[in-house]
Amino acid sequence: MPRFGMVIDTLKCVGCMDCVVACQTENDVPQGYCRDWIVTETRGAFPNLTLEIRSERCNHCDNPPCVTCCPTGASHVEDFGRTVQVTANQCIGCKACLAACPYGARFVHPDGYADKCTFCLHRVKEGKDPACVSVCPTHCMAFGDLDDPKSEVSRLLASRKYHTLLPEAGTKPRVFYLT
Amino acid sequence: MLEITSTRHNPLVDPVLSVWSWEIPVYLFFGGMIAGMMILAGLNMLRLAKGERAEGFYSVQTPILGFILMNLGMGALFLDLAHKLFVYRVYMAFEPLSPMSWGSWVLLLVYPVILVSALIRLPQAWPWLGERLPVLQRLSDALVASPGKIRLLGGLNVGLGIALGIYTGILLSTMVARPLWNSAILGPLFLFSGLSAAAAMVHLVASLVPGHPAPRSFLGGALAMLVQPLGDRPPEPRTADGLIKADLGFLAIELVLIGLLFIGLLSSSASHVAAVDLLVSGKYATVFWGVVIVAGILVPLALQWLELGHRIPHTVIPAVLVLAGGFALRWVMVGAGQASHMVAAAGF
Amino acid sequence: MEQLSRRRFLKISAATVGAGAVGSQVPVVSSLAMGSKPPAGKVETIPTYCEMCFWKCGGIAHIRDGKLWKFEGNPLDPMSKGRLCPRGTAAPGTHNDPDRISKPLIRTGERGKEEFKAVTWGEALDYVAERMKKIAAEHGPESIALWKHGTGSRFFEHVMRAYGCINKGAPSFAQCRGPRDIGYLLTYGTGLGSPEPTDIANTKCLVLIGTHLGENMHNTQVQEFAQAVANKATIIVVDPRYSVAASKAKYWLPVKPGTDMALILAWCNVLVAEGLYDKEFVAKHGHGFDKFAAAIKDSTPEWAEAETGIPAATIRATAREMAIARPAALVHPGRRVNWYGDDAQRGRATALLNALLGNWGRKGGLFIQAGMKVAGYPFPKFPEATKPKADNPDHKWPFADEEVTTGLREATITGKPYPIKGWVVYASNLNHTLPNEKETIEAINKLDLLVVVDTHPAEITGYADVVLPDTMFLERHDDFYVGWGRQGWAAIRQPVIAPPGEQKPAWWMAKELANRLGVGQYMPFKDMDEYLAARCEKSGIDYAKFRKEGVVMGPKDPITVEEGAGIAFDTPSGKVEFYSEQLAKAGFDPVPKYTAPEAAPAGFFRLVTGRAPVHTFSRTQTNLLLRDLMKENEVWVNAETAAKAGLKHGQYVKLKNQDGVVSNRVKVKATQRIRPDTLYMVYGFGHTSRLLKSAYLMGASAAQLNTRYKVDPLMGGTSIHQNFVTFEKEA
């Protein structure tokens, strides 16, 4: 079984939010909510500055606290790609997983269940990239199997410097940011 | 200098996590208080099993009160659920790593134990029920007559009470994402806070009871469970003193535990230090210092000390303050805990 | 002035040229063992080209169970290369926007009061035709002008021209790329046009002066910009603001606004003085180089440092970087270059800098545009115009080669050279688009008829006598887009979904109007399907296939010298004009000169504007998807400036300009990312139309503060960065 992950090149990302819009339409994300979003971090003082722009979403952590805290098993690790998913009609909306996620990746769908990025498994099953990856005008996102050394994601991680978000949370995130 | 912007805008998540408002604090407060009552009741059942007179013990009636509070607490929890129709799903699974799952199952065990415990008080509180449902009367009689069963029941009460009390803290403390909750102290803290609230609650209810015989009608009986849990007699002086002494101990321990919580967090990461700031100087500081610490612990400690020494008359004021402080502690911890979040270590 | 460059030739041949749903049906796989419900339903795909802005990327609309689901890039299309920008992706948010106009409206209240009654299409069009006839009878048809921006205006323009209305104006010239086009036209004999022939993908050194790619989302260029970043091209960004592009650059030059000319001349100076320029190219193709070299002799980096605030050493270093990379070094010509009123000359200066780098027709430089021909529709000939156009009387702006919008506005106000009594405004929110709204309103008050064809109740519609609700681009046919670039191509626009209300496509309105004006013979086709099919047939294009694929590619011509393209220049000298006799003759500087910008009054800051990636001008603020991402703009204030002014990050302030105009409240973004003397705001916010419910008074309007402007003496471009503002704290 593959272990899906995402590698995002912050050098190429321009923060245009196309990935956010694409996710909205692809996944019928209700208005006022988002499964992915853009963070910018500016460091330094004028005129010596650096800027990192990141497209963020659920990290499909290898060690997901949102899954362990879930009382119903609605939050689970899906066999396919070892991704973290929510089964809507199993979820009671207790919101423990929202509190447990260090990344704020989840929200309560207006229909009552916990929702978040699915890594667009419905597309991946058809052999397509996730919607956000497929629209990105700068081609700065790559998606694939982290366990396959020949995959683009593995090759990028092998050849570039990267970081993950809040590694100290011990969640082992699977969205990587190239720097 | 560091400037951070984010376009995320999810309700209840941004700008700070606020998925739980009053419902969960109410649930945790009642849960803790019930846990405390079960422990107190259980301990007294153990004494009852040794042959001492049941009516004389202040907390044998608490199961009935506990049962009512439990329903209120569970009601609050239910109100908080966003996907209510699927609530039954909790009991379609047992998730060994999920404190919430544990809690749900513990609560499921607590119910029958409380109900069975209530049978001890059946002849006093609801004699008409016993008359109408002789089975219950028989069960009650059998229970009261059998020290072994009462001992077992007492043990169950103490055990489940401790589990429930600690659970209310563990539920939060397992969430690494929320630095304010990242402390093993939270379980014992909520347990002792629950105990002090239980003592205060019993004290309060007991003090409110004038010396009338309990009504025997359906509604009157139900009300009697609430306002005359001690039956037809007001609390004996030693009962009241016992409660006050217990409460003094609980409050003192609570204060120490809060201190330990702070010391633990402050000696941890930047995220934890920032989390403590939320309580001591941030948005939650007024309620924390004013209601939790001063009104909820220090003042009742002082008042009850004076009451014990008979330097001031007995009042319900300390009990009310302790209850307010106990709820405020849950409210502050739930609110500030959600607002606390991990901050990225500087630089990558 | 009447040379014909290859670009112009293509442009002209494209102009003389000009469906139902087709596509594949794919059932979407659904129901994984997960609840976040994956999309399900029957999906149909239809290609069409995007018009969320004017870049015109090819896309594919996905209709799911009869509803518009999503809009994706068309991989066959050379503009999108299968990927749209966020605004294109958000097109369904405009289709579903509840703030759209859904019925024809006739004004009942005072102009500007936004009081209307809904009428039928027949009533509305009769009203328009009647008034137009009346104006034509009283003043001549020339007294009715068309304002236009976008493909949909095609048949309005056609029908009005047939009726004798010769006056028109588009903000894309004098408010946008006009100065640059003229600068390049004067230098190379071609104005570049759109899309610009910039080989960003292959460049080794990219210089962006202002051009904020990544925020300016001109799709193809952003895609190529990312390629350049990935290729480790040396990127040099000149911007008073730490733009996204600047953050990707090796050199960020936080220039003092308005002093770019000094910097460009200093760069030229270094290249010449140090002998780093492309001597071969200059010798072979240059005209008047010696005079140019003499003119810039004193424009040293040290001199420029004092003007621009950029250290001389940095100017030298960056000039050398360009020289090392040439000819694969590219100074982006810019797009919205109307900043300070001397913009055509600055455009010319960048053209000359590029010439020194010898990048014309070179890989990684400016390539030679390739195009394709699509035959036109056999229309009858237009009647001869009997009057000259009114926007540029006596060639006041001698080098303007398109209509000058503010000239047309001026003519409307003064009635000179002749009265302008009717305006038809197609897709241009003039209150935001043109500088100094007061003048626009003054002009409107002179009108007997103002027709606004729009999708939204924009500010301009509030003044209209008649409002005609247009379909948005996904709901209509338009003419083909015949584009030029690395390879010519044509793209189709066809309806993918029915409009939500009574909106009608522009071509239909134009045709109905033609019938009512008695020029129906100029719209001889039944519908657009017939029209487009006829053009295809004449051009030997398979229409059915075109409809299905969305794009037809033209021949593959060489576009660089490396590929074997020849280069020639349609200038009077036939060469690249380092020294312009044309300019000298007309009394202008034959070699660009620097004039220092005005200093801000004490306590005031220069206000400059730009784009946010998720909005287009003033047209997308109510888009359901985009407003979620940015519902108001912010005013960027240097953190120290903010602290000195007692402003906190996130607080609201109002801005007051030098003329006392006070903006709506706007949030302060206190940041290190901008010079202390400059403020920045994204243009297009601060709507005052109450009918734009979700955008009403959200953020502040940069346009509203744009009361003072300079007019470019060469071509009539209006400057936008000429205003100074100060803070007015909220009570």
Ligand SMILES: Nc1nc2c(c(=O)[nH]1)N[C@H]1C(S)=C(S)[C@@H](COP(=O)(O)OP(=O)(O)OC[C@H]3O[C@@H](n4cnc5c(=O)[nH]c(N)nc54)[C@H](O)[C@@H]3O)O[C@H]1N2
């Ligand atoms: N998302 C999005 N993209 C768009 C559009 C849109 O509406 N939305 N519109 C499209 C259109 S029509 C156009 S014309 C283009 C415009 O886009 P560009 O041509 O890229 O915009 P500029 O005119 O360069 O102006 C914006 C930049 O110039 C900087 N600037 C301001 N003053 C000065 C100065 O004095 N000197 C220098 N060097 N820089 C300065 C600003 O800080 C800002 O970064 O964008 C196109 N792309």
Ligand SMILES: Nc1nc2c(c(=O)[nH]1)N[C@H]1C(S)=C(S)[C@@H](COP(=O)(O)OP(=O)(O)OC[C@H]3O[C@@H](n4cnc5c(=O)[nH]c(N)nc54)[C@H](O)[C@@H]3O)O[C@H]1N2
């Ligand atoms: N202050 C300031 N002024 C500027 C600029 C700036 O940066 N700052 N930029 C300048 C530049 S570069 C340009 S290109 C111009 C842009 O100028 P415009 O193109 O006039 O831009 P908008 O303000 O978006 O006005 C477009 C109008 O068209 C309507 N519309 C949108 N789609 C359709 C459609 O399909 N059919 C019809 N009928 N109507 C439609 C919208 O609702 C809106 O009212 O503005 C220029 N003016």
Ligand code: SF4
């Ligand atoms: S679409 Fe790509 S470039 Fe744009 S913000 Fe998302 S990741 Fe960055």
Ligand code: SF4
């Ligand atoms: S990012 Fe959050 S929601 Fe996603 S797997 Fe990790 S902890 Fe769970």
Ligand code: SF4
């Ligand atoms: S909200 Fe749903 S998914 Fe999240 S922990 Fe509760 S039951 Fe599980």
Ligand code: SF4
């Ligand atoms: S992978 Fe799919 S669900 Fe996740 S952010 Fe991207 S588009 Fe949204």
Ligand code: SF4
């Ligand atoms: S650049 Fe964006 S908005 Fe403009 S046409 Fe292309 S996809 Fe559409």
Ligand SMILES: [Mo]
């Ligand atoms: Mo423009």
